Amino acid sequence: MMSASADLRNASDSAERSQMPGPRDNTVAIPPMPDYNGRVLSYTATAIVIVAGVLQGAFQQWHMWLVAGALLWPHIAYFLTRHTFLKNTPRIRQKMLTADCIIGGGFIGCIGLVAIPSASVVLMLMFSALIIGGIRQWLIGCVLMTASILGFLALSGSAPSYQSPLLTSMLSILTTGVYICVTAFYAHQQARALMLAKSQIQSQREQSIALSHKLSKYLSPQVWQSIFTGERDVRLETQRKKLAIFFSDIKGFTELSEEMEPEALTELLNHYFNGMAEVALRYGGTIDKFVGDSIMVFFGDPTSRGPREDAFACVSMAIDMRNHMKIMRQKWQSQGIKTPLEIRMGISTGYTTVGNFGAENRMDYTIIGKEVNLASRLESLADPGAILISYETFSLVKDRIMCRDKGEITVKGFGRPIPIYEVVDFRRDMGPNRSFMEHEHKGFAMYLDSDKITEKERKSILAALDDAAERLRHEGDPGN
Template sequence: MMSAPVDLRNASSGAGKSTTVDAQIDPVAIPPMPDYNGRTLAYTATAAIITSGVFQGIFPDWMLWLIAGALTWPHIAHILTRRTFLRHSPRIRQKMLIVDCLIGGGFVGAIGVVAIPSVSVMLMLMFSCLIIGGFRQWVFGSVFMTASLFIGLAIFGPAESFQAPLITSILSLLATGLYICVTAFYSHQQARALMMAKTQIQNQREQSIALSHKLSKYLSPQVWQSIFTGERDVRLETQRKKLAIFFSDIKGFTELSEEMEPEALTELLNHYFNGMSEVALKYGGTIDKFVGDSIMVFFGDPTSRGQREDAFACVSMAIEMRKHMKIMRQKWRSQGIKTPLEIRMGISTGYTTVGNFGAENRMDYTIIGKEVNLASRLESLADPGEILVSYETFSLIKDRIMCRDKGEITVKGFGKPVPIYEVVDFRRDMGPNRSFLEHEHSGFAMYLDSEKISERERQAILTALEDAADRLRQEEEIR
């Protein structure tokens, strides 16, 4: 007299969710119990109750005709919901269950509310309402069932006795128990299926996350983030933007590559790229590519803090890279690499074309334009340890970074000579109150950034400096 609440395809309220779950479950391994089977079981149980009641004389003989209706209705309902326009109706299962509640309530009223058979039919209805539609469906089902019950009771009147014979009562309870047990079993199976699907979906999600993190190693974090959050489509498209472009390479790397074994050279280069990449990401730079010993980074896309801040972040990154190179050089020297490797850098700011270049099946997120060529030219003109910037960059950073005029150069693509400047240091780090100090000689190297030193580290550094000073004084006295 009602539909089974265990069709997995309708277990999720959202179409997208149901599609995901269906894709994870083997329908052969966990067979669903569709509405048709559940309704057939319920109405067959009701037909058995009617047959027993008529033959025991508690139901009128004309109710034998209801047996045919009880055995026919599930097939009619199946045709209506699967092969007619009703199949497109939203929440069709809940609507058909309301019809079942109307029929069930009318039947209970027609038999005069005989206790055990009436309770059995009402239990099957309420059980289905709660599982299929929850409390809301239970309320609606109860209202419609009660209404049809009173209508039937008004037409046929109450039974002479509300007590049913023993056989009819036992049969009613067995039929109801069988229906509840069967539907509960399939509900349990479907619940297990949903849990398995949830577990599989979670595993696939974790695998996808792990894979995406692996793929992110081949993309700049900003680009990867914009793609995986849906902010940027993966298609061939470009746009014009004003960016700060950075180029660097290692002076003396070619000579070093002739002296070192390929394995050791690869380890050194990876160590260098790793350290410089950390600095670039710290300042929000988009790492474009590594070519040989060169690094290309740009600021202003896919995220930007404004032209002035982008340029300042780019030059700040270059200054820290220059400082970081001193630390790396000391480490390489301790490993037996005596060639004095120096980094040289060039920075320009201007409008470039940025976006995805290439083919539909192989893209590269990069930038092109004359400003890119200018940054590369500045890098090639820089002396070891020098940072050269264009006039556009200088005009954006000069309030916070000290620069020295280096004259003009002629660059292909520019109609006039281009003024260039050498970056000296942060203005805050110049003068007697500067936070950064460095000295490097044969057998001695010192790199000090007082702003980054904690109180605990400060004492250890002072102790080490005092020990070093005492040692030098002792050797001086001996001489």
């Protein structure tokens, strides 16, 4: 008695809203059969059956009044669902379908259970209930329709004969078949359109993900992750947090830039930044920016493991960077770069202002505060290959990091001199049990980090060392 086509526009809109931002050049329009059209079709079919039944004597004369009701009800239902308080009612389609089941049951009861017309109405109602509401709506519809049939049957009584004339039966079957075929066609069209919409949404989602990954290259991974997971809003806001701040630059880079061609210098710098960025991300650092040959990294935002662990991760990263720099320097020397490049680093820990700074249409996620200035100052005072840290950083890592006292410095913004310390190495790596070893002479360089060597690599390295030792012994033997 109403449209059997499921209205998939809401599902399609929800799917589009759930996808990530992306291009929407082509939109798929799903062609549903509106409830109004379906209801007009089904009630018109019922009206035709009533007229035929009355003319052939299968129904009583007063049943002609049901024709007017059948033709008016679709318009009344449309008005109720679009222009009254019912338009905002959840699951309004299912509620209107229950009304149709009650009306259909009343019609069957009024005609006294004449077989084929009654079966036609039941088929249309059950077909609608199954497609629109599934098994649950079908069961509800069966119960309500049965109750309505029994109620009206008690009032009007059963028909003298349950058989209907041939023309009435044929029209009942024909109109029901037309209704089912038309609504099934629309349901098929919707299914095809929905599959196409899902395919398009998936394609747009993939494009959006690819675009977001490209944009992520311009943001620190932690910041990008917090934005795209909804943990952080993209707006001008800041907060005070205790962070560990790291600065580094390359000693001798200015002199090297005067000797090298810009293309070669760019390649060297990108190689350096790529290696250091991998180290920083491995320890969970938020890369703030690259400026010239300088790197700024901080720990403690957007994620933090606590001030002590953040400071330790920052110092551990600096030690790893220093070791990694030795490996890169050896590679650069093999490429003909004779200028020895050394990294110098500074670390401070304290409260800073962190968040989005700038304008509404162009902002930068960074930190400001006197601790940032202190870290930058420590980096500029550090000797090549050295890591200078503030007293607060030292107090947080001293149980795991060996440091030496370097006296005090005066820094703008601090009321009194600041004690500073130089990082020596991990305490666990001091003495015979240290994992990192280095030895360098003209014509020879060795950097060994035993913690990072696999068993397969260990055998290959031992073979290479045995071969090198044998050659040195052979060439150094006066008898040869």
